[in-house]
Amino acid sequence: MKISSFLRVTVATFALKFSVLSGHAAPSTNAIASSNIVQKSVFSVPASKKEGCDPFYPTSTRLWAVAAAPGTLIVKSKPTGLDCLVLKGLSGAPANPLAMINGHTMSRGEDAEINTDCGRILVHCVDITSTSAVIEVAGERKELRLRSDL
Secondary structure (H helix, E strand, C coil): CHHHHHHHHHHHHHHHHHHHHHHCCCCCCCCCCHHHCCCCCCCCCCCCCCCCCCCCCCCCCHHHCCCCCCCCCCCCCCCCCHHHCCEEEEEEECCEEEEEECCEEEECCCEEEEEECCEEEEEEEEEECCCEEEEEECCEEEEEECCCCC
């Protein structure tokens, strides 16, 4: 008896749902709605703080930096190899001193290719003293000194 009443309720529920669904047709979705048109995004750089700011860095002023006059050519010079070399430390015996330049240890008279922010540079170590190292890059000499603020 329990099975038959459960079966009657299930069949009645199914019949009710089927009759409701079959009586009403869904509207056609084949037509293109005018509200589905995708608009193209437009990005513009604001001319002043009042027009807008960078959403990721709202306190930044880089958008309104001083602009060059029209027709002015701005040339950014790339640093030379000598500008990218830093003497990090001095070590070794007085008879055979060593200089650490950009993390590469060199002795007097040694040639080495050193990786820098300016690229890979061929460096010749000319001389090492107790406070500095004299190097040569592409025929140009420079004395690298230890930082004095340490």
